[in-house]
Amino acid sequence: MAQAAIFGINSNLDTGGIIDNLISLQRAPITIVEAKRALEDAKLLSFQDLRDRLQTFKGVVNTLNTEARFLATKGEFSNSNATDTNSVISLTTNSQASSGTFSLTVNNLARETKLVSGGFDSVTSSITKGTMNIGVGDNSISITIDDTNNTLDGLRLAINNSGLDVKASFINDGSSTNPVRLAVSGTKSGEDNNVTIGVSNFLFGSGTANLVDFSETQSAQNANFVLDGVAITKSGNVVSDIIEGAIVTLDSTGSGTVTLSSDSDAIKDKVQSYIDGYNELTLHLTSELALESETGETGVLFANFTVQNLQQKLRETISGQITGVTGDFNYLSQIGIRTLSDGTLSIDDGEFSDALAADVDNVSQLFSSSSTATSSAVTFVGFTTNTVPGGYNIRVENGVPQLAASGSTTFTDAVGSGNFFAGAEGTDAEGLNFRIASLSDGEYGTLTLSIGVAQITNRILANLTDASLQGPLEAEIDSATESIKDFDETIIQMEGRIVLFEENLRERFTNLEVILGRLNSQRDAFDQSIAGIQALFSG
DSSP: OOGGGGTTTHHHOOOOHHHHHHHHHHHHHHHHHHHHHHHHHHHHHHHHHHHHHHHHHHHHTTTTTBHHHHHOEEEEESOOOOOOOOOEEEEEEHHHHHOOEEEEEEEOOOOOOOOEEEOOOOOOOBBBSSEEEEETTEEEEEEEEOOOOHHHHHHHHHTSSSSSSSSEEEEEEOOSSSSSEEEEEESSSSSGGGGEEEEEEETTTTTEEEEEEEEEOOOOBEEEEEETTTEHHHHHHESSSSSSSSEEEOHHHHEEEEEEEEEEHHHHHOOOOOOOOHHHHHHHHHHHTOOOTTTTTTTTTOOOOOHHHHHHHHHHHHHHHHOOOSEEEEEEEGTTEEEEESSSEEEOOOHHHHHHHEEEEEHHHHHSSEEEHHHHHEEEOOOOOOOOOOEEEEEEETTTEEEETTTTTOOOEEEEEEEEEBBOTTTOOOOOOESSSSSSSEEEEEEEEEOOOOHHHHHHHHHHGGGGTTTTHHHHHHHHHHHHHHHHHHHHHHHHHHHHHHHHHHHHHHHHHHHHHHHHHHHHHHHHHHHHHHHHHHH
């Protein structure tokens, strides 16, 4: 401030304005760096947003990228008597269920033991001290009734705290006298979980006497039903091991037919979700890579190789032929899914429904991963991202399994031990895991791996979103982050130089004013001396 006070006082110059203009000129390079930083920051935000979008889409892809996830089966039950509307069973299915029909007759349901005591005046009614013996199936315990628990409520708590599969509660029957009853019920059904209970006291000279009388209102019972002519007994009403992939809940007695069939609606919903996610991502990529010809404006990620490559791979995935499938459908276009002019997808519901009806397994192969083995001795286990889809011939030579791509005569030793092996590293079969029942020399048929568009998409997205893989998108994010850091450091350094430049400039202009002040003083003194001499001579 002290320096600013003398600016222009002797030179009559707009020193402050001159300094500001010179500093503005010095700041021009910083402005360029800041603009570059802003662009890099916009790229970073766009890359991070793209990663989030890809992760969201990957979640959708994972609902149908394997055959077990893609296929859906629904279960229905129809009563033998069309006029009978009671619900005999309820059905839930999972991916292991396959289509089929089964006859079912439910003769009786499983149930638990129920015991009810005689009436008491209230829950606090006293009980004579003694011993409570309680048993559930093969398990039983004895509990002492003493001063700490010799009430009806104390008995209830003792039963509930017994650690057995039993529960006690109160019932009020509304009687004018002794309306409170203690109800004891097993928590598990079936004859093996029958509940017994007794509360007794030893009377001297008379043996034992029951302190609380319980009557059985319902006996434990197993469920009995007949499935396809086979009589079955179960301790519970929820049965998961009689029809593969289905959980059967017995609701009432009756008979009818269980039908498991492909759930076309559920499959359509999964495919539609994939198409919707694909279209949303495609439109976003188009926007980020856009070039407006009239204005020259571009999207934030215009001409970025990673994004362009992603867009191209997705297009190739959708339009390409799926190898290794068994059936007439090899392209998505054959089942009603086509690419529009803007790169998005559309689905013809009629064509897609017809394809599902014709060969749902073939449609599944177009989307998900699946495998087939021509030899019963070979079992597919899994694969990795390095495994190339296709057929692989398997043979055993000198006790070592070998693989060769179909059409090739070059066999390569598999790696592994016991009966589990995988394709060797560096080959197309790398990561193809399988189990072979015998290591006797000979030919063991062909193991074929099919990878559909959803699984291919999943590989692409995993490479971009999995940080551990250090894929190209992570590299772009790291690069942008590092560039922003470098720009920040550069700006700090340049700002520091400008501060020094300004300090030096102000000091120079201050010295100029001081020097001009001294010169002005000398000039004034000289003028006064001349004026005095002139006055002397003129006088």
